[in-house]
Amino acid sequence: MAPEYAVELRSVSKVFPARRQKGRETTAVNAISLQIAPGEFFTLLGASGCGKTTTLRLIAGFEHPSSGEILLQGMPITNMPPHKRPVNTVFQNYALFPHMSVAQNIAFGLTVQRLPKAERDKRVHEALELVRLPDIANARPSELSGGMQQRVALARALVNRPKLMLLDEPLSALDLKLRQAMRLELKNLQAQVGITFIYVTHDQEEALAMSDRIAVMNGGRVEQVADPASIYNRPANRFVADFIGETNFLPGKVAAWENHRARLAVGRQTVWATADEPLPVGRAVTLVVRPEKVFLTRPEKSNGRLHLQGTVNQVVYLGTDTRYTVRLEDGVALVALARNLNGDGPLYPGETVHVHWHDYDARVLQE
Ligand SMILES: Nc1ncnc2c1ncn2[C@@H]1O[C@H](COP(=O)(O)OP(=O)(O)OP(=O)(O)O)[C@@H](O)[C@H]1O
Numbered sequence: 001m002a003p004e005y006a007v008e009l010r011s012v013s014k015v016f017p018a019r020r021q022k023g024r025e026t027t028a029v030n031a032i033s034l035q036i037a038p039g040e041f042f043t044l045l046g047a048s049g050c051g052k053t054t055t056l057r058l059i060a061g062f063e064h065p066s067s068g069e070i071l072l073q074g075m076p077i078t079n080m081p082p083h084k085r086p087v088n089t090v091f092q093n094y095a096l097f098p099h100m101s102v103a104q105n106i107a108f109g110l111t112v113q114r115l116p117k118a119e120r121d122k123r124v125h126e127a128l129e130l131v132r133l134p135d136i137a138n139a140r141p142s143e144l145s146g147g148m149q150q151r152v153a154l155a156r157a158l159v160n161r162p163k164l165m166l167l168d169e170p171l172s173a174l175d176l177k178l179r180q181a182m183r184l185e186l187k188n189l190q191a192q193v194g195i196t197f198i199y200v201t202h203d204q205e206e207a208l209a210m211s212d213r214i215a216v217m218n219g220g221r222v223e224q225v226a227d228p229a230s231i232y233n234r235p236a237n238r239f240v241a242d243f244i245g246e247t248n249f250l251p252g253k254v255a256a257w258e259n260h261r262a263r264l265a266v267g268r269q270t271v272w273a274t275a276d277e278p279l280p281v282g283r284a285v286t287l288v289v290r291p292e293k294v295f296l297t298r299p300e301k302s303n304g305r306l307h308l309q310g311t312v313n314q315v316v317y318l319g320t321d322t323r324y325t326v327r328l329e330d331g332v333a334l335v336a337l338a339r340n341l342n343g344d345g346p347l348y349p350g351e352t353v354h355v356h357w358h359d360y361d362a363r364v365l366q367e
């Protein structure tokens with residue numbers, strides 16, 4: 001039997017017509033295919049305008065795909081109206097009804113469904129317990145902080161016991177401290193209720209911290225789908241490497257390839273980097289390495305391993321780390337982040353350093 005996904009998108013596109021006569025049409029979502037497992041915390045991550053909200057609206061049924069197919073639990077739902085889908089959406093602006101109490105806000109969907117009052121009260125109470133606000137049933141939204149209002153909005157979605165929750169930047173209106181706390185709460189809540197979450201954010205840290213898997217989007221397309229560590233450590237291409245965290249890109253030429261690693265000529269020196277596929281000698285490639293994986297050593301402490309040579313250009317003390325900018329011999333700049341451990345002497349601007357890393361921490365991008 002074919003695996004049953006909670007949600008499946010098969011080459012889904014959405015083209016919006018031109019708004020004015022001479023305007024151009026917009027391909028907001030471009031042939032996206034995704035398979036999301038039951039109970040998964042799945043995140044759509046990307047910059048403004050990359051098509052995240054449109055993808056959610058297609059799944060919720062507020063938009064109709066221009067082409068492709070959407071399946072929920074193996075059933076095509078492309079033509080099912082939004083209110084028939086076992087899906088609930090939480091938006092960025094929580095839009096609680098100001099004239100109703102918290103309990104009335106949460107019960108709203110259940111009232112529409114004509115559930116008996118006793119059952120309704122029980123579910124509202126459960127939902128408030130879940131979001132850890134058991135005592136505010138009678139408060140008005142205006143009496144609550146932003147974080148509390150957002151939790152009420154979550155409770156209002158959870159009370160319907162959806163199979164799937166869609167969350168469109170639900171934390172973005174909150175200040176940083178609260179946002180960080182809510183990340184963990186939301187992740188724990190999701191694990192507790194076991195509902196499949198599709199979560200939208202443009203915040204890479206949020207995506208890395210919360211998700212089982214992340215789809216990195218760019219211009220209506222999906223660039224990579226993987227778990228957070230793979231997205232960070234094995235970006236599929238330059239876009240993903242650049243979008244997630246800070247990365248060094250160095251131009252190199254293949255000098256040799258053996259057993260999943262390549263020796264690359266970078267300027268006048270050669271270094272090793274991981275390369276899964278065999279590479280022909282002479283091929284121009286890009287080497288990617290994260291700043292925190294770069295070691296800088298004074299030449300007299302270097303032990304003969306392959307390295308690049310550079311000059312320390314800038315030193316910025318950051319408390320737990322020091323951030324060095326190094327100019328390599330061919331003029332390329334490189335960033336290194338070093339932990340400030342006891343006994344580590346700082347390096348100074350103008351010093352000559354050897355630049356190296358573990359083979360497995362540097363990767364070759366073929367582009
Ligand atoms: N109803 C619409 N009519 C025309 N164009 C639209 C419509 N909705 C979205 N678009 C366009 O589709 C593209 C994707 O928009 P979308 O709202 O999905 O992006 P997003 O990733 O959610 O961005 P943000 O992070 O800013 O919320 C944008 O270029 C947007 O202008």
Ligand SMILES: [Mg+2]
Nearest residue numbers: 052053054168
């Ligand atoms: Mg959006």
